[in-house]
Amino acid sequence: MSDRLPGFSTLAVHAGAQPDPTTGARATPIYQTTSFVFNDADHAASLFGLQVFGNIYTRIGNPTNAVLEERVAALEGGTAALAVASGHAAQVVVLQQLLQPGDEFIAARKLYGGSINQFTHAFKSFGWNVVWADSDDIASFERAITPRTKAIFIESIANPGGSITDIEAISTVARKAGVPLIVDNTLASPYLIRPIDHGADIVVHSLTKFLGGHGNSLGGIIVDAGTFDWSASGKYPMLSEPRPEYHGIRLQETFGNFAFAIACRVLGLRDLGPALSPFNAFMILTGIETLPLRMQKHCDNAKAVAEFLAGHPAVASVSYAGLASDKYNQLARKYAPKGAGAVFTFSLKGGYDAGVSLVSKLQLFSHLANVGDTRSLVIHPASTTHSQLDDAAKVKSGAGPDVVRLSIGIEDKEDLIADLEQALGA
Incomplete structure (x- = not known):
């Protein structure tokens, strides 16, 4: 295309995808493989050292999944994305990059019941503590801020009641506190609401729902807005401090405005392992075309x-x-x-x-x-x-x-x- 920015429907069909270079297949192929051959020893070392991008092992990344990631990032207006096995997995991977034992995050009380349960009970075993706020009372988010607060979590359209959250107002609270705003955009999809346009720093989805749209495939995704400075406060050492498993690389310094997506992949997905199957990625991609x-x-x-x-x-x-x-x-x-x-x-x-x-x-x-x-x-x-x-x-x-x-x-x-x-x- 020319310099014209593609519209939403065009992106839903084309973003991230090209005809397969080997076969000419127009639909994105299902790369149903566990691992990928390296060109040589230097190529393998460069991949493992984060010096070049490429495929290593499907738990960490896969070409089918990569098309899905690029497509959703384009639809949401983010810099990069990471697909995982479910919406719940997306929440775990996101918060693993932000929280240390004893840290807190604030969540709107109007949430999917499974998220309430995950935040209240499962996350206790990680030492992560949720503090509840009322999305109808913006001041309740301000009152909940403490020195241990590392993030704010809301839904754009709340499940089950369908109430609309004032994203911009809560984003203002997050900016003032110097913490990222995470928005679960599952019920809206980017067709109705793009939270990044209203101040979100991270967007998550259960791909299982409207993006996939047909009730046949589980999946989740994390979208990095590229808007948050992870090195500004020292609160986020996973992104700002040298990573010993990658020869001292500082992810924010090295990867800039998509550092959070990289962290989720190479520190979260790599070690926690909630990988999305390429087949499910293919099914969800097909669903997104008609979103x-x-x-x-x-x-x-x-x-x-x-x-x-x-x-x-x-x-x-x-x-x-x-x-x-x-x-x-x-x-x-x-x-x-x-x-x-x-x-x-x-x-x-x-x-x-x-x-x-x-x-x-x-x-x-x-x-x-x-x-x-x-x-x-x-x-x-x-x-x-x-x-x-x-x-x-x-x-x-x-x-x-x-x-x-x-x-x-x-x-x-x-x-x-x-x-x-x-x-x-x-």
């Missing part, structure tokens, strides 16, 4: 379904930022003008029992623990994804006992509404 088409259909359907539910007598309330009456509608207009996403919750007047009953009566919606599928999905979070929380924590996270979560697919909206209508009537 703009799918996301717009998801959002259009979700708004229609939310409007139907808002007028139903069995429904107590609907939490969907795309509704003009919703408390997050202004933030949705600012951050996600193309649509407020496809995942939202509603509360039933019959409480917990009504929620459990509804999911069993739906026929077109699939009752399962996932979001971001082409198919419409339903779950009762209080009895499943958020069941490990006490009642007060469930309510604070948007998963109270009367709440049902929907992930709206790309079917005909009339069929989705009819299914809900019969289940609510029953």
Whole structure:
């Protein structure tokens, strides 16, 4: 192309990919191999010493995965990315580069239930401590800052309630504190929101959800915005100090604005090992090609379904930022003008029992623990994804006992509404 910057849909199809130089294959091949042959001893030494880029072993990098990484980095406006085995793996690898035992990170309380569980319990064994803040109260992030704070973690669109987070306001808090802002952009995808444009330093995704989009492949990704100076404060020795395993290289000094992505690969993925399979990378790449088409259909359907539910007598309330009456509608207009996403919750007047009953009566919606599928999905979070929380924590996270979560697919909206209508009537 000329000097013209490609549009989003063009990047979704082409970014990172070229015809295979050996066979001419237009689709990115699946490089289903564990390891790669070196040219000679010097080439091998250079690869292991981070003096040249190239393939060593699929746990560390793979050509199929590399196309996926470059594509998502382009869509998010980042400098580099690293694909890993799942969204949870992405969170572990990111925080391993930032936290030492005894350190803290601040997280918005409105998060996916699995992240709440991971942060609260699993990370304790690493000596990493989470401090909770309220995304509706920006000052709560400021109050949570201590000398041990090393990062702030939020979701752009919060799971399960679909609330929109004020990324710019929280970014201001992070900048003032001298810590990076990490944004989980899973529910929005870069089609709706690009957190880096609003001050995020690191973006993570569960590729399993809207980016892959078809409910067939697990994956996660880390995107480096290239905006944070890891050497400014001395808080991040993994990036600013000499690395003994690489002959004293300082990653920030050597790799500049993609040093964090390199650190995640050569210090995190290399040693922790949550590698994404090339086959899953291929499947997710295929999904991304239709991301703009799918996301717009998801959002259009979700708004229609939310409007139907808002007028139903069995429904107590609907939490969907795309509704003009919703408390997050202004933030949705600012951050996600193309649509407020496809995942939202509603509360039933019959409480917990009504929620459990509804999911069993739906026929077109699939009752399962996932979001971001082409198919419409339903779950009762209080009895499943958020069941490990006490009642007060469930309510604070948007998963109270009367709440049902929907992930709206790309079917005909009339069929989705009819299914809900019969289940609510029953």
